[in-house]
Amino acid sequence: MLEVRDLSVAYGQTRVLDGLDFQLGEDEILMLVGPTGCGKTTVLRALAGLVRPNAGEIVLGDKRITPKRDVPPEKRRVGMVFQDFALFPHLSVIDNVAFRLSDRTGAYEWLERLGLSSLADAMPERLSGGQKQRVALARALAHEPQLMLLDEPLSNLDAALKDTLRWDIRIALKEAGVPAIWVTHDQEEALSVGDRLGVLNNGHMEQLDTPEQCFSQPTSRFAARFLGEAAFVRGRREGDLVLTPLGNAPALKAGGHGEPVDLLVRPDDLTVVPSKEGNGVVEWRRYEGESRLYAIRVCEGEALRVRTNHEQDLSVGCPVHLRISSEHPLAAFPAESAAG
């Protein structure tokens, strides 16, 4: 469906995308995350034909696009949902959705499916943010694109709306059976909505896998830190286990027998209990409603975060015992000289 090979884009001297490779299946939703300036939006603009790549190729359906053989945006059949919606302010909702359609049936169908029927004749300025986003989605889908691009579609909306809308968008995309690339900076969105997840860093793909794999088995420290809270504990490999000051834990690959490794621990891989002869003290605590988050300072080194049941109430300064309690294998990385 979509194949991107060795795609590079530069603005002047600045390289924004550097040899990007990936493929997208029939109706797959790929979430793209990464820090500001990592090139997420540029990927979309390159696929849409709004910026010309310097190298590489894009195979989109039956079209092969290279720096020499450009295909203008209007010939690509790519739908895009912009961060600021980009609804035509002088056209009504239905005129927006049916912008280039001679037969408006499809447009009305999409309005209906997205619960916008009553707004068909409204002007965009009268719509709420969530409605605008739905209209933008309907407009793109009604034109039957072969690929959808969503550029942080929910970032201008408030939190309560985001939650329902992101599932509405996913359902609509699946109904249309269109593959999509969805750029977001919201971790929760990135992990939950898509079929696959790509972590972009500095113009290259740090990891591209299912959300589960990306979260539990990050291939790099960067990916580990970017998705969720991450800390590293120095240990030594013994077979399938890594021995650490916080107990032994099953671990994945990385490092030979007896070699030092850094073990990735997330707040829910740890267990803390009050103990007079413990190995640490509570440095600070945060109440999160359903759970509590503690920072535990273990003798020397960085404070580790641990998430517990909300019933476990430890006061600051309380001596505790902290240990790794994960039953699934944890990701391990070859030890870095300055551990962390």
Next chain:
Amino acid sequence: MRRWPASYVLAAPVAVLAILPLLVLLDLGAGAETLWDPHWLEVLWQSLALAGLTVLGALILGVPLAVMTAYVRLPLRGLWLPLLAAPLAMPSYIGAFTFYAAFGPGGEIEALTGIPTPELRGLTGAAVVMSLYTFPFVLLTTRASLRGLDASVLDAARTLGLSLPQALWRAVLPRVRRGIAAGALLAALYTLSDFGTPAIMGVDTFTRVIFVEYNAFGLSQAAMLSLHLLVIVGLILFLESRFGTEQERPGRTLVLTPGAAAGSAMMAAALLVAALAVALPLALFGIWIARDGLAGFDPMTAVNSAWAAALAAVGAVVLALPVAFAALSGRAGRIMDRATYLGFGVPGIVMGTALVHLGLRIPYLYQTLFLLVLAYTLRFLPLAVGAVRSTAERLDNNLTHAARLLGASRREAFRRVSLPLTLRGVVAGGALVFLEAMRELPATLMLRPTGFDTLATELWRVYEAGYFGRAGVPGLLLVLISGVALVLMVSGERGLKTGLADNKG
């Protein structure tokens, strides 16, 4: 590399056309015998004195009124800004004409009321009139800056122990000095370019002397003087370009509620200014019509004005469209855009001089309506470009991107998205050009075909003949047209600002 945007291809010839008057003047000036005549030192001095006095007057009127309209809550809230901006929409020669006729021994005021008034002519008269018609520049730029300020700074100043006037003086006005300076420069620019007021008041400024030279067949002298004037204007435009407007984080706007006495005093002051600038001309024209009736007014003058102005409006808009879009497409486009702004800096009398020369060089051109319309078009092109560009600027790039991703070609995206969204600007720009051209005096005097009289030239004829009663109808019509221009400009604060930025010159 990248191919040129389509707009460039169309905008480049327009840009060349726009700087044509300058080239013509340089050509003409090159043939002049003297570069500098010692007598012109006096002309320079008179011009600068008038500009300086006018700026002073405009500041004295404009800054306090700006504070008033920006912050003070007065009854009839919507009235004050349009009322005080009104003089801007009127050509100052209307004011000069009525002040000339109203004041002094044997003036209309003495004739009507028996109260002798001092003569208001010469440099003083011209400065008073120009101040009354240029202070809105200061008012509007200052007010716009004032509205952008966060009131909490003033509150902070007051909690630190300053009285309200002190706080305004020390914590507010310094933050808008660039806005004030921009307004002052506009006032100076307008004064230097203005022909009608010094001509009527008898001040030998560049514009008046150029016209005298032209009438004495000293076209090369006129061209040389024009070039000197352009240098000064260019200097002021350069200064103006150095002043950005203040950018502060927007916040709550200050609101002052005055006591009854203070409020009344402010309203009285504002009314007095408006009375002198707007009501006095209206009253005189009304009196003249009542006294002399409609006889002697040739309706063809109004038709001629409207016809030439309409042609100019269409011409300006058609030329402005590609330039406005080119300006948004890249660096070269911005240069083309700047080139069309030349008309803004070229005083009407200078444009007239240049095109008279052009007309004499090219067969069949002199004394044609085409030449007059061309002068209007080039002179007021910046108004059209500015209006179109400011609406085009607000177009989100993503809108055209969205259109193209939905399958529209470049051309279709322009036709169905960009163009309809700039239509407002096109109409507004066309209307501004129309209204300005209807009131244009100096270029019309120099370029009109024989027998082609407009409202403005009619007023001039009446002044020269000294038979003021005949000025009633054309004068009133000119004020009415100005009123329409004003309504157009104040239909929205934003509109007023864009109108202001490019208006006059």
